[in-house]
Amino acid sequence: MYASAGLVLSGSLLACSAETPAGKVSAVQAAPKLPKGKVSPVAKNLRATLDKLRLQEVLDTAPPGSAQARSLGNPVDKEAQTTTDRARLLAAAPAAKPIVQQPQVDATVLELDRRGRPVSSGTVLMSPAYKNGVAIPVDRNFTAKDVRWRQWDDKGWYANKGQGTIDVVPGREKATVDHMLNYPASVLKLMVNFGVLRLADQGKVKLDETFDYKPDPVSPLCGGATAKTVRQYIDESLTWSSNGASCALVKLLHERGGIDPLNQTFQDFGLQTLQLKGTNPANGGRWSNSITMSSLDTAKLLALVNGAPGKVWTAPNGKPVTSKVLSPASRKLFMSKLGQQGYNDMLSTTNWCGGTYPAPGIPQVTPSRWIGKDGTVTVNASKFGRDVRPCNKKAEVRFSHKTGWVNNTASDAGIVRALPGKGGRTYIVVVFSNLGTQYVDANRPSTPPGIYPFSYTEKFAKLGRAIDTYEKKRRR
Template sequence: MLTSLALAGAVLAPLAPAHAENLESEFDKAFAERPVQQVATPGQTQQLQTRQVQPRVQPTTQSTKRAPPASVRPYVSTRGQRSYPSAFDVQIANLADDGNGRIGVAAIDLTTGRTVGVLGATPFPLASTSKIAIAAAFLDGVDNGRLSLDASYPLMVPVKSKRFSSVTAPVRPGAMVTGRKLIERALIYSDNQATDALLAAIGGPAAVNRWIRSAGITGFRMDRTIATLVRDDGEYNPAQLIDERDSATPMAMAELLAGIFQGRWLSPASRSFLLATMERCETGKRRLRGQLPEGVRVAHKTGTLNNTASDVGIVRAPDGRVYAVAIYVTGQGGHSGRDAKIAALSRAIYDGYIGPSGGSYASAQR
C-alpha cells in the first residue's frame, strides 16, 4: 500500500540538499546567461555567430510555446486607489510599495482581532509555505485515526524529467521515515522529499484543498506536488503576473495560522506538535525573525521560488500578545532585497501591534 501511495502521490524536486531556501541560488545561476563564440566548421561560412547559453531554468517571461493557462493574469497595481483606516495601515502600505515588485501582507492580532493588510486578497505563490497546510492535513488524519506519527512512509525522490513533460513530475519511493520525522524535516529544514511523502500519504494536493475547505478558508489552493512545482517553476514572473495555481492570499494564510494557534481544527496534541516544530524552523533567519527583539517567539515557515520569497507564522511577544502574520514578496532586486523587505515589514507589524516598549500602537490609532 505504501508503495502504491508513493507512486501515485505527489512528490519532490532534484535539489541537494532538498531545502527550498537553496532554490534561490539555483535560479540565480540559471538566469546568468553568458555569450559564447560559435566557431565555424570547414565548409561553413567563416562568419562567427554569437549565441546565448540556454539557462537551466527558462526566463520568467511568458513562454512563447505554451499558451498561458486561465489561472494566469497580469497584475495591475491599484496603489493610488487604496484607502487606509489608520496611520499603522499607511505605514505598512508604504513599506509594501509595489513599485519594485508586488508585495502581499496580512496580520491578525489574536488578542484584539485587529487586522492589517496590503493586497491581502490577492493570490501569491505558496512556495514552501504550503507545507504548513500539508502538515496540518496529515495531523488531521492522525487525529482521525487514518494516519500515525509513528508509522513509516516512503520519502518521495524525484526522477529527472524535462520541464512540462508530464502533468506530475515522476518520483520514486525512497527511505522509510516516520510521520513525525517527515513533518519535522518538512517544517524545520523545508525538505521537499519529506513534504511530498506527506502529500502522498494524505492523497495529494486535492486532499489538502479538501481539508482547507472544511476549515472554512477561501483564497488557498494547491495544484501540484512539490516535485512538479519546482521542476516547472520560472515560466511566469510573479512580480508581474498572478498565477492562481499553488497560491494563497496573505489573508487566507494568516487565517490558517490563526485557526491553528487557536486550536480550531486540530487536537491539542497535534496543535502543540505543529507549533513547536515551526518554532524550530532553521530557514529564513533574516526574514520574519530578522529584526524582531530578543525574547520574541516565532513559529514560522518560509517559502522561496523564482523571484519570490515569503515567511508566514505566529509571533508571540514577551508580554503574551500573539498575532498571525503572512508576508509574500516578489521582485525587490534579488534574494537579499526580498529578505530585507520581509524583515522590515515584520518589525513594523510587531511595533504596530505590540509597540517598541510593549504598548499597542495599533490600539492607540483606533
C-alpha cells in the same frame, strides 16, 4: 525553499519589452479604485509602512532582455534547484538593474487576544496597479470579499503588468481590487502538514509508522526514495524545509485519499484561496502556480493551529469554525515544529545577528537546536557564521514560523508571542511577495566562502521590525 544548496528559478523573467523603472513616473495614471468598506488602524499602519519601505528600489539580477532572463526556464517543479542556478544569480548581482515595475506584495497582520482569538486584522496588497499599497476591508469573519484573487502567472508578471488571468475564487468578477496571488513557495508546507495531521487525527495515518517513499519518476525537486516515520518527515518539512520530506508527505496524502478532502476542508472553512492542487501523486512533486495561498487565509489557518477557545469565525455555511479542526496533540506538534524553524532570515534576521547587513527584523529567540558551541547557526549544512547569542539575550518574542523562497517569491508566515515582561503582544504575520532571491539591495554585501548567501532584500526585515514595534505599542 531550503532543501539543498542553490537558488530556485521559476521562469518568471522571460524576455519582454523594456519598461520604465518602478521608481520613475512615465505618464499620468488614473487613481486606482479603492475597495468598499472601512479598514482597521492595523491595516492603515501596515499600508503606510509598506509604502515607506520603497520596495521599488530593489535591483533585479535578471532584468527583462538580459542573458540571465533568457536563461530562465519554466520548470514544472517551481522549487527544483541547482548550485549552477544560484551561482548564476550571485554572479549577476554586481550588474543588477532597477526593477521595471512596482513589486507585488500580499501582507496580513492578525492580532490575537490573550486566549488566541482574532480581534483585529490588517491586509494590504501592493502591485503595479496599487503602487502605494491598498488596505483591504474585511468582514466580521476576517474575509476580504471585495478582492478578485488570481493565480500567479510567471510570464504575465511583465507581459500583463502583474495582472493574472485565472480566477482562484469563483464569483468575484465584480470585485473592486484585482490581485494576482504570489506563488507561496515553501509556505505551502503549512497546508501539507495540516493535511497530514488531519489524517492522523482521523486514524488514517500513524505518526510513528514508517512511510516508504518510492517516487516514480524521481524528480529534481523531491529526490530519491526514503523510508522514515511520518513524524520525522513532518519535522524535516517544517523545521528546515526539506523538499524531499514534503514530497513524501504529499505522496502520502494522495495515497491515503487526503488531497481532495483537504482542499474541500479549506473551502468549507472559508479559506477559499488555500488550494493544494496540481501535485503529482506518483512522487509528491509538481509544485506549480495552481498551489495558491493568500496572506489573510494563511493567517487564519495559523490561528486555528495556534488554538483558541470556542468559535474562531463563522464558515460560509453558517457553521462555527473552531480549533477542534486539529486535535490538541496535533496542534502541539505543529506549533513545536514551527517554533524550531531554522531559517530566521526574512521578517526576522537573528540568524544574521550583529552585522551591519541585513537590518534587524522581528526580535525573536533563535532556537537552540541550530546553535553551535561558537554561537553560530548551521541548518542542514547551511552555515550563517554569526554569533546569535547577543541577539538571544535581547530577544523579546518567540516567532513560530515558516519561510520560503524561489527566485520570484519571498514568503514568511508565523505566530509572534511576546516573552514574559516583553510587551505582551501576540499576533500572526504573513507576507508574500515576488521579491525573491532574484532581487537584491544596492548595499548588499557578498558572503564569505562557505557562508549561506543572503536570500532576501533587507526591506522585509525592516517590515518585520516595524510591525513588531507597532504591535508592542498597541499592547501597552
